[in-house]
Amino acid sequence: MSVVIKNPEKSKWYLSGVMGGLVITARHMVTNLFNRKKMMTLNYPEEKYEYSPRFKGNHVLTVKKDGSIRCTACMLCATNCPAECIKIVAAEHNDPTVEKYPISYEIDVLRCVFCGFCEEACPVDAIRMGPEWQTPGINGSQFIYDINHLAYRPQLKGGVVSVVDESERHKSGI
Amino acid sequence: MPKCTINGQEVEVKDGSTIMEAFSKLNEGIAHYCYHPGLSVAGVCRLCIVDIEGNPRPQIACNTVVTEGMKITNKSEKIKEGVKWVLDFHLINHPLDCPICDQAGECGLQDQYMQFGKYSSEMAEPKVKKHKVVDLGPTVVLDSERCILCARCVRFTDEVSKTNELGLFNRGDRTEIGTFAGKPLDNNYSLNTVDICPVGALTSKDFRFRQRVWYLKDSETVCTGCSTGCNVKVYYNKEGAFRVKPIYNEKVNGYWMCDEGRFIYQWVNREFRLLKGRKKTQGQNGWQEDIEAGALAQDAHKAIKAAGDKLAVVLTGQYSTHEYQTLLKNLPTKKVYHWKNHPEKWEEFDGLLNRGDKNPNTKGLVKALSEASIKTDWNELASGIKSGAITTVIVAGPENMAVYGDLEEKIQMIGAAPQVIWATACKSNLFDKFSGNVWLLPMKSYLEKNGSFINHQGLEQNFKKATTIVSEALTLEEASYLLSGQSIPLPKVPSVDTFIETNRRPDQVTLEHRKKNEFVYKRGSL
Ligand code: SF4
Ligand code: SF4
Ligand code: SF4
Ligand code: SF4
Ligand code: FES
Numbered sequence: 001m002s003v004v005i006k007n008p009e010k011s012k013w014y015l016s017g018v019m020g021g022l023v024i025t026a027r028h029m030v031t032n033l034f035n036r037k038k039m040m041t042l043n044y045p046e047e048k049y050e051y052s053p054r055f056k057g058n059h060v061l062t063v064k065k066d067g068s069i070r071c072t073a074c075m076l077c078a079t080n081c082p083a084e085c086i087k088i089v090a091a092e093h094n095d096p097t098v099e100k101y102p103i104s105y106e107i108d109v110l111r112c113v114f115c116g117f118c119e120e121a122c123p124v125d126a127i128r129m130g131p132e133w134q135t136p137g138i139n140g141s142q143f144i145y146d147i148n149h150l151a152y153r154p155q156l157k158g159g160v161v162s163v164v165d166e167s168e169r170h171k172s173g174i
Numbered sequence: 175m176p177k178c179t180i181n182g183q184e185v186e187v188k189d190g191s192t193i194m195e196a197f198s199k200l201n202e203g204i205a206h207y208c209y210h211p212g213l214s215v216a217g218v219c220r221l222c223i224v225d226i227e228g229n230p231r232p233q234i235a236c237n238t239v240v241t242e243g244m245k246i247t248n249k250s251e252k253i254k255e256g257v258k259w260v261l262d263f264h265l266i267n268h269p270l271d272c273p274i275c276d277q278a279g280e281c282g283l284q285d286q287y288m289q290f291g292k293y294s295s296e297m298a299e300p301k302v303k304k305h306k307v308v309d310l311g312p313t314v315v316l317d318s319e320r321c322i323l324c325a326r327c328v329r330f331t332d333e334v335s336k337t338n339e340l341g342l343f344n345r346g347d348r349t350e351i352g353t354f355a356g357k358p359l360d361n362n363y364s365l366n367t368v369d370i371c372p373v374g375a376l377t378s379k380d381f382r383f384r385q386r387v388w389y390l391k392d393s394e395t396v397c398t399g400c401s402t403g404c405n406v407k408v409y410y411n412k413e414g415a416f417r418v419k420p421i422y423n424e425k426v427n428g429y430w431m432c433d434e435g436r437f438i439y440q441w442v443n444r445e446f447r448l449l450k451g452r453k454k455t456q457g458q459n460g461w462q463e464d465i466e467a468g469a470l471a472q473d474a475h476k477a478i479k480a481a482g483d484k485l486a487v488v489l490t491g492q493y494s495t496h497e498y499q500t501l502l503k504n505l506p507t508k509k510v511y512h513w514k515n516h517p518e519k520w521e522e523f524d525g526l527l528n529r530g531d532k533n534p535n536t537k538g539l540v541k542a543l544s545e546a547s548i549k550t551d552w553n554e555l556a557s558g559i560k561s562g563a564i565t566t567v568i569v570a571g572p573e574n575m576a577v578y579g580d581l582e583e584k585i586q587m588i589g590a591a592p593q594v595i596w597a598t599a600c601k602s603n604l605f606d607k608f609s610g611n612v613w614l615l616p617m618k619s620y621l622e623k624n625g626s627f628i629n630h631q632g633l634e635q636n637f638k639k640a641t642t643i644v645s646e647a648l649t650l651e652e653a654s655y656l657l658s659g660q661s662i663p664l665p666k667v668p669s670v671d672t673f674i675e676t677n678r679r680p681d682q683v684t685l686e687h688r689k690k691n692e693f694v695y696k697r698g699s700l
Contacts, residue, residue: 073383074273074274075389092382092383096307099274099307123273124273
């Protein structure tokens with residue numbers, strides 16, 4: 001229960017408090033105008049904050065040297081994902097050394113909690129979490145990233161190459 | 175009846191039993207690959223070694239006969255060490271591609287490794303390369319690198335299916351499973367080899383890559399493929415049913431089932447099913463779609479009431495016994511006819527499991543009809559429709575329409591009646607052939623209800639509901655209550671697919687990326 005205490009004498013003098021506040025605001029405005037280096041805030045969206053390259057932002061599907069998808073559709077990431085937001089449809093590949101590959105790979109990024117478990121589960125470095133974090137969209141379906149977005153979006157400049165290279169393995173026979 | 179002691183427990187076994195059988199009698203765990211209770215003993219994997227007291231060397235349990243007073247253990251340090259090394263030998267050339275292997279999650283090698291292995295490999299030599307993705311026949315794909323050469327599949331085609339397609343070729347670590355002179359593995363029991371293969375060497379084309387096994391739930395039920403009624407396990411998840419595997423029943427199917435029965439599950443999935451009621455009124459063009467099943471059945475009740483004694487019922491042997499009994503109790507007519515699909519083939523038998531009568535419950539229907547003392551002849555139905563003595567026909571249509579080759583002919587014959595109420599689980603274009611008033615009632619499939627089938631030997635087998643695939647469908651029992659004007663609580667229908675429809679994209683890979691990915695590559699000879 002709250003009790004409202006009315007103090008008509010004191011509230012008559014509110015004007016000095018309001019003025020005091022305006023003075024502080026004006027002082028900051030003037031310092032920011034003439035000394036922009038000391039400014040605490042960023043002029044988003046013109047200025048952007050740079051996180052460390054290890055920042056775990058939006059997912060990237062890596063590619064092989066020939067530019068095809070590295071993912072083997074093993075679904076370990078989907079199994080490990082606590083938010084159950086990865087959906088993969090696997091299919092048989094014509095090339096027997098590839099055998100299995102995803103014909104559809106979707107991440108519902110609005111459900112994703114950016115825990116990085118998918119990245120950790122992947123046996124072939126096929127999924128990574130990149131430094132991107134600004135990904136606006138105008139409706140729900142734009143937040144369901146499909147395979148083309150995850151692997152070949154323009155920001156990736158032709159795809160990120162995976163560190164696991166199977167062609168070596170096939171050559172040496174191990 | 176010799177007695178022996180296994181890990182300190184005494185057990186009495188039949189004369190001539192092997193140590194392996196004694197272990198399974200006690201439900202004691204023992205590592206093994208090549209032993210299968212439904213096949214002969216090969217003794218090739220050497221994993222089932224046990225210590226027998228007084229015997230200096232370990233013996234294999236699957237091929238050693240129990241003698242009186244034997245003291246056997248597989249818990250000693252020597253055996254544990256031995257199993258570990260045998261396992262290491264099995265893994266020398268194994269590719270360990272578990273992530274893309276369909277067997278992962280139910281793999282004998284993974285299981286045994288977790289139980290007995292857990293070491294790091296001591297092999298530095300390159301692995302022997304063998305053929306991968308070998309097309310063995312219309313149903314099975316072989317990956318020779320994963321094969322541990324237990325020869326279960328070879329023994330199966332040799333002893334059970336007696337088709338002898340598979341064999342072991344080459345020697346030593348170059349041995350491979352294969353077919354001789356290009357003769358494909360093509361028989362009605364071929365997919366059993368996939369079940370008994372303890373690793374992911376044999377995979378089923380039908381199931382390959384469609385699901386990881388840990389996303390599937392299973393439920394035991396009875397196969398509806400023919401009147402044998404094999405006991406099976408259906409694997410399903412919320413997207414529908416994915417595969418069927420046999421379970422052991424000595425009286426019915428032993429360890430096996432036929433391939434024909436394995437594909438029955440497909441008919442229960444949503445894409446083949448009638449999801450909502452449909453109605454066609456004479457004179458009107460096209461169907462009234464999306465009618466709630468319960469409301470449609472109540473609507474059909476009016477037509478049944480008006481028909482009075484001009485009502486006839488046609489039953490197929492595809493529903494459970496209890497459904498027939500309730501239906502016959504609820505509907506006040508003696509004009510009940512048994513629709514037999516190709517009865518001339520009903521006595522056929524392939525010598526193993528598959529029978530010519532492709533209905534799971536013909537005996538149950540015959541029993542329900544004789545209980546209700548109904549004796550009719552199919553020809554009466556045709557003449558009744560012609561003469562106008564029958565104006566309204568209720569048909570409990572087949573669930574598995576593929577085995578009803580006479581479907582079109584029967585639809586034409588029954589469609590001559592002015593009003594037809596057809597209960598069906600699956601949709602079909604043939605229903606467009608009806609000219610009079612038609613009510614199409616969506617039915618539940620065998621996975622979605624409890625019930626029992628009586629198989630060809632008169633054995634009554636109960637099965638229980640596994641899952642719901644079409645939530646609005648009715649069982650024949652529910653339909654019969656509604657058709658006879660009684661009211662029952664109707665199944666609640668959840669609104670499906672409330673999420674944005676644009677989420678569904680079938681294949682997203684653009685052609686350009688696909689081309690890059692799909693160069694056809696041949697690995698050359700070994
Ligand atoms: S980051 Fe975590 S929640 Fe997001 S997709 Fe990966 S595993 Fe799932
Ligand atoms: S991204 Fe990695 S873990 Fe996920 S399916 Fe592809 S290969 Fe498997
Ligand atoms: S057979 Fe078993 S161990 Fe071998 S790759 Fe398949 S799942 Fe892994
Ligand atoms: S293919 Fe499977 S069943 Fe056949 S020998 Fe190899 S491991 Fe055994
Ligand atoms: S199970 Fe005994 S040797 Fe294979």
